[in-house]
Amino acid sequence: MDSQPTLTLNDGRVMPQLGLGVWQTPDSLAAPVVGAALEAGYRLVDTAAIYGNEAGVGRGLRSTGITARSLFVTTKLWNDSHGTEAPVAALDHSLSRLGLPAVDLYLIHWPTPARARYVETWRALIALRETGKARSIGVSNFTTPQLAQLIEETGVVPAVNQIELHPRFQQRELRAFHEEHGIVTQSWSPLGQGKLLDHPVLVEIARKHERTAAQIVIRWHLDLGLGVIPKSATPHRIRENIAVFDFRLDEADKARIAGLDDPRGRLGPHPDDFN
Numbered sequence: 001m002d003s004q005p006t007l008t009l010n011d012g013r014v015m016p017q018l019g020l021g022v023w024q025t026p027d028s029l030a031a032p033v034v035g036a037a038l039e040a041g042y043r044l045v046d047t048a049a050i051y052g053n054e055a056g057v058g059r060g061l062r063s064t065g066i067t068a069r070s071l072f073v074t075t076k077l078w079n080d081s082h083g084t085e086a087p088v089a090a091l092d093h094s095l096s097r098l099g100l101p102a103v104d105l106y107l108i109h110w111p112t113p114a115r116a117r118y119v120e121t122w123r124a125l126i127a128l129r130e131t132g133k134a135r136s137i138g139v140s141n142f143t144t145p146q147l148a149q150l151i152e153e154t155g156v157v158p159a160v161n162q163i164e165l166h167p168r169f170q171q172r173e174l175r176a177f178h179e180e181h182g183i184v185t186q187s188w189s190p191l192g193q194g195k196l197l198d199h200p201v202l203v204e205i206a207r208k209h210e211r212t213a214a215q216i217v218i219r220w221h222l223d224l225g226l227g228v229i230p231k232s233a234t235p236h237r238i239r240e241n242i243a244v245f246d247f248r249l250d251e252a253d254k255a256r257i258a259g260l261d262d263p264r265g266r267l268g269p270h271p272d273d274f275n
């Protein structure tokens with residue numbers, strides 16, 4: 001299990017490339033789900049204050065006897081906590097719910113441009129990293145101009161930008177910007193919320209490799225060098241989604257999946273409109 005792939009962040013820290021997403025996993029279910037994921041070999045869990053399950057995630061993290069040092073926990077600052085002071089309290093609340101002294105990665109969940117406080121909020125995260133309560137800091141759902149502004153005004157490049165990314169919405173331009181600036185791209189809704197998995201191209205590639213379509217899509221993210229955080233609350237799918245380290249896609253598979261990109265493929269809100 002320890003041989004799973006990792007990504008090195010621009011602050012020198014190492015993050016597992018694959019993790020478990022827990023959006024829409026109820027707090028009451030989060031502990032057994034996270035416990036099952038750790039048993040299956042996952043070492044990264046992606047939660048957020050707004051998911052309402054940090055307490056359950058924390059119980060799950062403590063349920064297996066795996067040392068906290070070998071785990072990687074991400075949580076996110078919700079939109080109502082932008083500012084200079086609010087992020088300090090928001091992170092403290094998240095840590096007390098998680099039962100942890102620090103998170104491995106703290107993200108600004110959305111830029112919420114109508115608030116116009118994301119640069120100030122980013123400065124607050126930079127200060128939180130200094131305290132050690134957030135070991136690495138990054139953002140989520142930031143666009144190219146918003147990232148450029150953060151970098152220009154603070155000189156600190158986010159370690160990660162977690163964005164909607166799946167075969168129907170491949171985000172090539174944003175990925176290129178990330179690469180140029182040393183930002184790790186982490187894909188949310190990596191399976192297209194499960195809606196992509198009966199696409200004939202994916203089904204065919206899955207049959208060829210004797211894998212499931214979910215495994216093909218997760219492998220595609222890994223082969224592109226992206227972080228990937230598929231969500232499942234079903235133990236057999238949790239295991240299936242991490243059983244992807246012993247095969248690779250070939251060039252023909254990748255070309256076919258590249259062809260599924262669609263400018264109308266976005267499933268979530270546009271970051272400029274979500275406040």
Ligand code: NAD
Pocket residue numbers: 020021022023024046047109140141162163187188189190191192193194195197212214215229230231232237238240241268
């Ligand atoms: P996803 O693409 O991971 O799809 C999850 C759904 O796919 C499941 O609910 C299930 O229906 C299906 N599925 C999962 N594994 C399967 C399998 N092996 N076979 C068949 N079906 C399977 O969608 P998601 O939950 O939206 O995204 C993953 C994670 O990304 C979230 O849990 C959350 O942690 C994160 N996320 C972040 C943001 C953000 O704004 N930063 C937004 C959305 C999601």
